[in-house]
Amino acid sequence: MPKGKQPAGDSGLSGQEPDDSILSLLPPEGAHGDRSVxxxxxxxxxxxxxxxxxxxxxxxxxxxxASIREHxxxxxxxxxxxxPGSYEIVAGERRWRAVLSLGLPMIPAIVEAMSDEIALEVAIIExxxxxxxxxxxEAAIFARMTSELGYSIRKLAERIGKDKGYVENRLRLMHAPAD
Structure with missing residues (x-):
């Protein structure tokens, strides 16, 4: 079998699941589906x-x-x-572009209905x-989370698992003078 080709019925996932912290942002299982790949x-x-x-x-x-071609x-x-039958990427644009460039017809995906706010948060966290x-x-992403999602610096720090000072320092970069 040529490299990059998966046998029928093999999803090519090698037992890997998406990062749990990203999945925790999605609505509970059963709310919109079973979250299966x-x-x-x-x-x-x-x-x-x-x-x-x-x-x-x-x-x-x-x-x-190259990695997807191999593995x-x-x-x-x-x-x-x-x-119906169409989807928007929430997380994984690089993987999609790589699969597209290889000419593969299918890609493994978790399909989940979610609000614009949740979709943005999942994309940002990923x-x-x-x-x-x-x-x-990072600074630009943090600025979007505060402006578009209305997060305080404290809530943002909690959501991303960083301390408040880290977030504040990154946000200061948005106002730093150019060289």
Whole structure:
């Protein structure tokens, strides 16, 4: 079997599940579904226009594409339905882009109906869990959480698992003079 191809019935997940902290943001199981992973058509997925990540570095997508070619998709994307049979990415745009570039027809996904506020929070938290975010990216994300979600600095710190001083210092970057 060629690399990157999954046998019929194999989701390519290797037993991996999405990070529990992200899933804790979603409505309780049973509220909108069983939160099971299913395969959805890549061409029925659209990007989130409010994606909190400022840039998707091409090299990072290239590396992820190579990994998916070799090992398959190890973590499902999270999407929400937009209309029957169509979905918007909440978390996992890089994985979706990598699968798209490989020409694969399907991608593993958790499909969950959620409000705009919850979708934004899930997308933000998923991005904050990445190790390659710059301090300025973090600052921009924190600013969105305070302005669009109405979070106080204390609530924001609690939601992301950081102390209040960390959040305050990142937010100060938004007002720092340019070099």
């Amino acid at each position: 299913r395969q959805i058509a890549v061409d029925r997925v659209t990007i989130n226009a409010k994606q909190p990540r400022l840039a998707l570095p091409p090299l990072a997508i290239d590396e992820l594409t 398959g998709v190890l973590q499902p994307i999270i999407v929400r339905p937009t209309e 991005n904050l869990q990445r190790e390659d975010l710059s301090p300025l990216d």
